[in-house]
Amino acid sequence: MRIAMIGTGYVGLVSGACFADFGHQVTCVDKDAGKIAALLRGEIPIFEPGLDDLVASNVKAKRLDFTTDLTGPVAEADAVFIAVGTPSRRGDGHADLTYVHSAAREIAAALSGFTVVVTKSTVPVGTGDEVERLIRETNPSADVAVASNPEFLREGAAIRDFKFPDRIVVGTSDERARKVMGDIYRPLSLNQAPLMFTARRTAELIKYAANAFLATKITFINEIADLSEKVGANVQEVARGIGLDNRIGSKFLHAGPGFGGSCFPKDTRALVKIALDHDVQLRIVEAVLGVNDNRKRAMARKVANAVGGNLRGKTVAVLGLTFKPDTDDMREAPSIPLVTGLLDMGAKVRAHDPVGMEQARKELPDIEYCEDPYECVRGADALVIVTEWVQFRALDLDRIKSAMAQPVVVDLRNIYRADDMAAHGFVYESIGRGVEPGL
Ligand code: UDX
Secondary structure (H helix, E strand, O other): OEEEEEOOOHHHHHHHHHHHHOOOEEEEEOOOHHHHHHHHOOOOOOOOOOHHHHHHHHHHOOOEEEEOOOHHHHHHOOEEEEOOOOOEOOOOOOEOOHHHHHHHHHHHHHOOOOEEEEEOOOOOOOHHHHHHHHHHHHOOOOOEEEEEOOOOOOOOOHHHHHHOOOOEEEEOOOHHHHHHHHHHHHHHHOOOOOEEEEOHHHHHHHHHHHHHHHHHHHHHHHHHHHHHHHHOOEHHHHHHHHHOOOOOOOOOOOOOOOOOOOOHHHHHHHHHHHHHHOOOOOHHHHHHHHHHHHHHHHHHHHHHHHOOOOOOOOEEEEEOOOOOOOOOOOOOOOHHHHHHHHHHOOOEEEEEOOOOHHHHHHHOOOOEEOOOHHHHOOOOOEEEEOOOOHHHOOOOHHHHHHHOOOOEEEEOOOOOOHHHHHHOOOEEEOOOEOOOOOO
């Protein structure tokens, strides 16, 4: 199969490289000439484990190419994937579809022979209809079917998620398009991945509903964590106890400082807006957004309380800045409201992140960046673990303690055991792990 991938952002690049790895002929297209030149030199613009090797080997095998001009690749393609950005529109939280619409018009003009145009970007329900309308308006004689094929990749695990997905969702009622999409994803049938065909609008809604449900699960356990602290229960045990029920499932029940990233906050906001446009109020999703925003803001106060209430003149060491491990992505990271809150309360902040410090400097310019965790904690009155990078899971606790001014650790990801920390002489706060009376 010949594939044109429009947009070499996170989704486009990972999907393009993985499709090429299946044996398809893929051309990735981007308007950004600098980005394409870098990719042609073998430089990957994002941090994603394994992506550099995957791109290099498929370029070498001549299955993967990069260009700024979509004309040739679209004319030759069996399928054209639209994987351009859909940021939150300033002011109203709706997804901004400018890039999707302009891609649709440009693709339309270049189409030749039967082609499936596939939206992979997360787009509001009904966007497939609009893309089809724009294509037919621009090129009335085009032989085209428009399908929706949402992606469910997690940053940091994107290649694995692409190759071993729980399911693939394809929204189209066109038989020829179903055949093309079936051929494109056939290599995954070896991995037993169910290919679910449905109607286009349903596929578009599946993506939003999946993200909103996962965000709800996280927010639910976060509220149970708050209650656990008050009643003297352990939220990790509660999560295990409920997660063993197959109807609930054990995943996405890790309590923490609130969800961030490029998808959950943006997509839950967009879903609320889509629903309101159709006179439906999604009260649960609205509550999830409100609770999560408040939670992220409340984390600075939790740190202040751990050092006795007043942060003025205190130094706080922050370990982990990115919204989760194995990425350099700072979008909507819980570290941003946390650090801002600490600074507002008069603290001095030193921080370390294994990969994300360059990105973090743009968001948080007024703090000191340190090259390793031990330098970071030097003279600190509190250490806050914000992102659960594997590098932070086995720190030399004696070395940490002797470097700090006060041995206070606030572990927002529950990566340490309370008894271990007490044995090392730390004052230790975590999330939702209250002390049961009598234990
Ligand atoms: C998410 C979805 O998982 C993916 O299917 C979709 O395509 C894009 O959005 P991603 O944003 O990369 O992927 O990260 P994910 O691992 O889902 O984590 C999102 C946020 O939730 C992070 O801030 C993470 O720390 C937080 N989280 C996740 C929790 O706080 N607890 C959990 O149990 C799981």
